[in-house]
Amino acid sequence: MIKSKDSRKKDITKKVSRRNFLKNTTAIGSSLLGWSLIGSTKKASAKSFSGHPDHFGMLTDITRCIGCRRCEAACVESNSLPHPEIPFEDKSVFEQKRRPDEKLYTVVNRYYEPHWLGEPEYNKVQCNHCEEPACVSACLVRALKKSPEGPVIYNEKVCVGCRYCIIACPFYIPTYEYSNASRPKVQKCFMCYHKITKGEVPGCAGACPVEAITFGKRSQLIKIARERIRNNPDRYVDHIYGEHEAGGTGWLYISRVPFEELGFQTDLGVTPFPEFTKEFLSFVPLVLVVWPALLGGFYLFSKRRQEVNKTENPHTNEKDDKR
Amino acid sequence: MNELSKKLALVRPWIRENLFLGFSTKDYIQKIISPFNIIAGFIILVGLYFIVLRFIHGLAAITSASDVDPWGLFLSWGLFAGVPLSASGFVIGSAVYLFGLKEYRPVVKNAILLGFLGYFFAVVFLLIDLGRPWRIYYPMFVSYGPASVMFLVAWHVALYLSVQALEFSPSVFEWLGFKNFRKWALKLTIGLTIFGVILSTLHQSALGAMFLLTPGKLHPLWYTPYIPWLFFISSIAAGLSLVIFVSALTERFLKHRTDSQYLSSLNKITLGLGNATSFVLFTYFGLKLIALAHGNHWGLLGTSWGLWYLIEILVFVLLPSFLFLHGTKGKNVVLVRFTALFTIIGIIINRFNVSLIAFNWNVPHRELFHLKEFIVIAAVFAIEILVYRWIVNRMPVLREHPDYKEEH
């Protein structure tokens, strides 16, 4: 068909602009892709993260703890928590193993095995402020965050209350205010973040009369723990709990007796927990990018097949089509 | 004024025709009072009362959520079990629109409606279960946690709900008589179906991937890196089974809303879907075995948890797979429908296992759920059934709209 000059011009301009458009999008698209690759090659081997330098941790020396529960009292006071019914001086609480809950960020439990010869041991339970926390990776609104200073902190202004963090924590630590209908919060130890940022020492560490809890830079605490173990090999089990467990925790423990006998979980492995969902998350952009072409292809293929069927059998009723 | 009064004059007959199904208001209200409606209404009232309690006194009022067990029946039923069953939308949708299997066209609108309602009520359950449900849009617009699998679930459920709404909209527009909107909505079908399959692949598997983060807490027989694939494949089986089962119910209870094409082709469709489901279930079984081998947990099969696991995969996966095959070979529609119900129960059991029963399996003194949760679920389920029935009674879901018949 012979087109008029004008419409031919229109066709050409249409083709030219379409070509330009395709050129431009490919150029921009590939440059974006390149950018993202550059960003990721900075840390191509994503296996060696040492955390923010000079971040803080805590060391609990179980051999020193005398079960006086001053740490619990100091925690309640530092965080303006309601005073529990049973006073802190009451030792009868040790008859049952307790766990932190929405009103008590930390508890001390007493353990005793006859083959320890003599003394019961006390262990303080609270959030371990993991180096790569499962709860932080679980939070869909980044309400939980591993602060650069070290503690795992909580922003109640964005928390939706999905409680996936509680599902994720391998130490069963976070709890939720189920009885609060208007402003329920996730509750756990926050390592007195409001004090640390002012240069003070967390409540429990400051209150412990025997310095069973020490606050300082995690790297330094590990050295101190190793030194204590090395200087007193009879007094300590040769293991720092939290150095590598679950990818390393901010809270470290040294003990006289094996950790399993103190209620610690010793089968957590050394993989940081966010690694467990990393592979699946990588699957997502793959699907988003490949499925459209794949499914579009199926659609075009089936449409083409139908058209071929139609042209080959123009009089056949569609309904009689066998698969 | 004349224009307005003309339009207003049309409203009342429209309401009578389209909302009251042609009855006068008095007659309609009389029709509503049926035994089923009264029982459903009673359950719904009790459920609503408990929901109000939840919002006054917090979740502790109606759930047995504890420091260690944060999730209960609302999520296990509404989200984890509800979502795979709602896969009917994307499975039948892709079969008809992407793979060109036109013989399933009569059930596609029903499948999409079921999918849409399933997701919609999954969101309703979320609104009841979230600590601060008024912040449900936060992962979309306020604060992002892209390292979280739940972030994906939130986004995809929201997007997919919109996709399903749009996919179903042609039926709505046919009902309302908005011809142009309907034309526009139909144009989107292919794109929406493709997008729906993408989203479904991702969030069906993401619901399983959420538990990848809990290796010690989920029983090793159920914890496997293959969880996302297992969830995705079983969701296909769930969607297919739901369509088989619900279409059987429509044949029995909503016959007056179907047309002859639907009724005459239903048996063939049922057999075809049953055939497909048997293969999907068989594949799913194979993958479960691979997962077992991958974890090398054969020894655990001898424990009581192992027995429960074997029941789940042998009785509720392998057996239906063979029953479907037997049913389709012998053209036994009744057997296929029964097996579909069986499969649905099996999927629910599997999701309950992963999210509630086998999760935190080694924690002593667990209270799995509270009776009040059960009642709330029954209430929301009753609402779901009533809504489904309301829509099918009015919109062309099981039939073609007479005005548009020639287009198909």
Added chain:
Amino acid sequence: MNTLLEFLEFTKGTSYLIAIAFLFGFIAFWQLIYARGKGLAIRVIPMAILALVLGGLAYTSITQKAGKIAAPEAPETSFFSPTILVAMYGPASFDHEVHQESIEDCTVCHHKSGDRTPRCKECHAEPFDPENLNKPGIAHVFHLLCISCHKEEQVGPTDCTGCHHEADISPLSVVHPLTGVENCLKCHKGQIPGVPKIPEDHASATNGQCQICHKTELDEADLATRKLPHEVEGQEDCLMCHGEGIGGAPKVPEDHAGRTNETCQLCHKQ
């Protein structure tokens, strides 16, 4: 990026945005190739623009810092200053002579100082110095050194009151039981006549701290003798009958002068 999580958040976020931008680009592509008719530009251009915009967002939004995390509110000054703690536990009694006689070597306690016998405070700060963790704080070193030696040598006190003789604080006047009474400020702000008001120097104290010093004199046995012989419902106004001793009801004793109805049921329960 210092942590795996930061790396994950950045890479996942970026790849999601790029994937979504790609999706829109794909739609634009598809339209270009397969769609016919006019209005092509209307369909393609918005898609392409969306694709580019999202692609650009891929870097700007993720690299922006999230809003500052609000630190939890904390009281300005703690009621438990060192003076209060010292008042609670009191100084430890320490007999240097006894230790000099039984331990010949001075460096057992005055350690790490060669021949000198320095004062402990020379090296050990209060509470302790997080920068210098090898030197525990002053109170702690006493506990560490003293108690560990007492345990090992099986001589000398090993519990708190063994040295802190004044730690056994006599109950500071609480006339009613404390079980179930958690909100002291509800009554002791001075708003109820006859109920003592919290003194000024307790201004920074919070509810949880009262019971650390103020302990009740009453125990279960005491409460048993104060049981109510009649139901409370409908008769909440105790003073109506017991104020003057009307109708055989025992009159409120002298030492209960000034107490109001709210306080009766703290001791007198059914």
